[in-house]
Amino acid sequence: MxxxxxxxxxxxxxxxxxxxxxxxxxxxxxxxxxxxxxxxxxxxxxxxxxxxxxxxxxxxxxxxxxxxxxxxxxxxxxxxIGVSRLIEMFEVMAELEAMCARLACRRMTAGEHADLLAAHEACAAAADAGEPDAYFYANETFHDTIYRGSGNGFLADQARALQNRLKPYRRLQLRVRNRVGNSLSEHQAIVDAIVAGDDRKAEAALRSHILIQGERFNDFVASLARVEPAQARRLGM
Missing domain, CATH: 1.10.10.10 (Winged helix-like DNA-binding domain superfamily/Winged helix DNA-binding domain)
Known part of the structure; x- marks a missing residue:
């Protein structure tokens, strides 16, 4: 327990x-x-x-x-951290999270399903409000709920450690055009698969969700070139 x-x-x-x-x-x-x-x-x-x-x-x-x-x-x-290294890290992240999803399908309780649905709804609210930073925090909770639901503490710790390493890049890729909306749609597919207990579909959906971040990294890098210095410093106290 x-x-x-x-x-x-x-x-x-x-x-x-x-x-x-x-x-x-x-x-x-x-x-x-x-x-x-x-x-x-x-x-x-x-x-x-x-x-x-x-x-x-x-x-x-x-x-x-x-x-x-x-x-x-x-x-x-x-x-x-070079671009190629980041892509490699996203690839490993995708496999760790895919394994979390597969195990969560088998081990999540009804209460944990409710937590996952609540986290997904929080992501939806942030997306509807057009607030990428709020979405980022809700997204963190969404993924961590799946880590915990895997029932494997060591795996969850490893996923969190790599997530922390990638945190600023996962945060900023949400600013790429249409990324928040696409991310939310991907979350829906993940939730549906986990609640249905379809471990193969959940594993594939979460792996694809993370790999999209890596594949779109060039778009993300290009978007950084357009960030004004003032915008880059706008995260205030």
Whole structure:
């Protein structure tokens, strides 16, 4: 029997570090901070009007996700991840999530089905509102519900780890034209298959859902070239 602990409310300092991390993720993914760039704590603290402590915490979190490298006595630097490497990571992500979907078909409870439907409805609401960032967060919950539903804690941990590594890129690909609407349609096919217990269809649908992100990566990269500097920094406190 799986027992999920109730989520602990975030303290203000934790929330600040999370917002800073997301802002820095966005800037890294959009090229505001190019690979190899040193992320100076003092400059970032001044930019966001905070102390260096939450900046340092955000950089540590980014280091754990693989976006930033912290070098002893030198500071934090943006990791270099080439396009071909990203495509490879999306391929692995697709297989991990496909396995989660296959197992979820067999192991999800009625309550977990209800959670999945609720997560899907939240995605639909965000899509209808035309809010890609809100969709991104609802989408995270949708996928994590499937990870948990797999009933395999190790697999879920591996999927989450790679999802965190790809988070800024999964976030920004939602800004490619029509991607949110297409993503929602793909979610519907995944939900239908899981609820019906069709493990082969669910596995194929989720694999295709993730691989589309990789295949459309060129569109995503092209879209970044049109992002204005002000837009790239618009994720505020």
């Amino acid at each position: 799986r027992m999920d602990a109730s989520p602990t409310p975030q303290k203000p300092a934790q929330r600040t570090a999370q917002i800073l991390r997301e802002a820095l993720e966005y800037d890294i993914a959009t090229g505001v901070f190019a690979p190899g760039t040193r992320l100076d704590e003092v400059s970032l603290a001044k930019r966001f009007n905070v102390s260096r402590t939450p900046i340092r915490e955000a950089l540590i979190e980014l280091s754990a996700s693989g976006l930033v490298e912290i070098r002893p006595r030198r500071g934090a630097f943006v990791q270099e």
